[in-house]
Amino acid sequence: MHYLLTHLDSAWTLTLIHLRLSLVPVLLGLLIAVPLGALVWRHVALRRLTTLTASIIFTVPSLALFVVLPLIIPTRILDEANVIIALTLYTTALLVRAVPEALDAVPAHVRDAAAAVGYTRIGQLVKVELPLSVPVLTAGLRVVAVTNISMVAVGSVIGIGGLGTWFTEGYQSDKSDQIVAGIIAIFVLAVIIDVLILAMGRLITPWARKTKAAA
Amino acid sequence: MNFLQQALDYIFTAENWSGKAGLGARIIEHLQYTGVAVAVSVLIAVPIGLVIGHTGRGSFLVVTAVNALRALPTLGILLLAVLLWGLGLLPPTVALTLLAVPPLLAGTYSGIANVDPKVTDAARAMGMSGRQVLTRVEVPNALPLILGGLRTATLQVVATATVAAYASLGGLGRYLIDGIKIRQFYLALVGALMVTALALLLDGLLAMVVWASVPGTGRLRRRLPQPLLDDEVRLESGPRGRTPEYTRGEPSPTVEGW
Numbered sequence: 001m002h003y004l005l006t007h008l009d010s011a012w013t014l015t016l017i018h019l020r021l022s023l024v025p026v027l028l029g030l031l032i033a034v035p036l037g038a039l040v041w042r043h044v045a046l047r048r049l050t051t052l053t054a055s056i057i058f059t060v061p062s063l064a065l066f067v068v069l070p071l072i073i074p075t076r077i078l079d080e081a082n083v084i085i086a087l088t089l090y091t092t093a094l095l096v097r098a099v100p101e102a103l104d105a106v107p108a109h110v111r112d113a114a115a116a117v118g119y120t121r122i123g124q125l126v127k128v129e130l131p132l133s134v135p136v137l138t139a140g141l142r143v144v145a146v147t148n149i150s151m152v153a154v155g156s157v158i159g160i161g162g163l164g165t166w167f168t169e170g171y172q173s174d175k176s177d178q179i180v181a182g183i184i185a186i187f188v189l190a191v192i193i194d195v196l197i198l199a200m201g202r203l204i205t206p207w208a209r210k211t212k213a214a215a
Numbered sequence: 216m217n218f219l220q221q222a223l224d225y226i227f228t229a230e231n232w233s234g235k236a237g238l239g240a241r242i243i244e245h246l247q248y249t250g251v252a253v254a255v256s257v258l259i260a261v262p263i264g265l266v267i268g269h270t271g272r273g274s275f276l277v278v279t280a281v282n283a284l285r286a287l288p289t290l291g292i293l294l295l296a297v298l299l300w301g302l303g304l305l306p307p308t309v310a311l312t313l314l315a316v317p318p319l320l321a322g323t324y325s326g327i328a329n330v331d332p333k334v335t336d337a338a339r340a341m342g343m344s345g346r347q348v349l350t351r352v353e354v355p356n357a358l359p360l361i362l363g364g365l366r367t368a369t370l371q372v373v374a375t376a377t378v379a380a381y382a383s384l385g386g387l388g389r390y391l392i393d394g395i396k397i398r399q400f401y402l403a404l405v406g407a408l409m410v411t412a413l414a415l416l417l418d419g420l421l422a423m424v425v426w427a428s429v430p431g432t433g434r435l436r437r438r439l440p441q442p443l444l445d446d447e448v449r450l451e452s453g454p455r456g457r458t459p460e461y462t463r464g465e466p467s468p469t470v471e472g473w
Contacts, residue, residue: 058370059370059411059414060411061377061407061410061411062374063374063377063378063391063407063410064407064411065407067391068408071404142282150285150289153288153289153291157290157395158395159395167291167294168294168381171294171297171298171382174298176295176298176299179291179294183287186291187283187288191282191283
């Protein structure tokens with residue numbers, strides 16, 4: 001705790017790096033997964049293929065992916081881009097499975113009502129079905145964001161780790177205080193991001209609260 | 216300079232598999248870290264998940280605990296544990312257990328809590344005790360989700376056990392960490408490929424177990440067990456002496472004293 005309070009400056013710098021490494025992938029993953037998930041939703045074969053690919057990607061250990069990526073794409077081996085791309089892949093892999101499931105969960109009568117009032121298929125998807133799947137997506141995003149924040153720390157083993165740097169430094173110089181500071185900082189960061197995503201999800205689905213209050 | 220070619224050559228050379236620092240020994244170490252951590256987390260998470268899912272009390276606690284544990288960085292815990300307790304099986308077990316508990320707890324709890332209340336009500340109405348409802352109705356119905364949690368937990372632990380090598384411990388992470396340290400990237404790739412292969416293999420096996428456990432399909436057992444009825448059959452076919460015999464007693468005397 002003492003270390004954290006006496007190193008607030010470097011804590012702030014590392015936190016910004018940490019956030020960049022863990023949240024940019026969340027945004028990119030969301031931007032890829034939602035259209036992709038919606039696109040394959042109605043096609044049985046494509047959906048199976050996507051699910052299978054996603055679960056294989058998800059199985060590849062993160063540290064392994066950080067190291068293997070430079071061989072597949074033209075990045076240097078100890079480059080920040082590897083971490084961002086690897087975590088984007090994980091985020092996409094997790095969300096792309098959740099999107100079709102969330103769309104499945106939209107009740108049939110809601111779908112019928114939307115069609116009856118004249119929504120086109122695209123309009124129905126964008127204005128009715130996707131908004132209704134926000135709670136499921138929020139749940140997925142929370143898991144992904146928190147997992148990413150923890151995974152970025154692992155990157156410090158290969159030299160890119162934001163706040164995880166305190167783990168490797170503290171370990172090498174035998175300072176458990178520094179490691180504890182890192183654990184606290186990452187924990188707090190994860191909890192804050194988790195709560196923020198939850199709050200955002202509630203904010204953009206005001207009807208969810210209303211129906212609950214009415215019921 | 217083809218790293219992949221070099222890495223594959225390394226993996227497919229027999230002498231790299233033997234000895235104390237060979238691939239075989241590293242795989243065993245890796246599986247040991249994984250197995251111990253997963254076993255300990257099963258012992259912790261499953262009973263708690265069963266009780267809370269069954270009683271419905273403390274579900275807020277589960278959600279909070281799962282989220283909080285997920286936010287703990289495994290690498291930090293591991294390195295701290297090594298500084299505190301030295302090398303050995305304890306630091307990776309503690310760090311990886313904390314990693315495996317959330318998915319197991321979440322899977323067990325939500326599996327039990329999401330069993331259709333109609334089903335549990337019917338079981339209760341048939342006269343099952345709370346314990347019987349749990350073990351014969353809720354657990355079989357929740358099994359796919361419980362084992363799904365086990366699958367996620369195992370997967371994360373196998374992947375993360377790699378970092379044990381950073382703390383001078385063993386496992387397949389040694390190739391990864393050492394390879395980067397001595398700038399022999401093909402060695403790092405050997406570690407990455409082996410861990411990935413191990414993860415895919417374990418995940419495939421567990422996926423099959425989850426598939427087999429789906430209730431009502433009879434994949435796990437050929438004959439569908441019939442709760443209660445099973446007992447009657449056992450009672451009928453068991454040795455006669457063990458069944459409580461119905462002894463006819465004297466009729467109770469009437470008021471007139473007959």
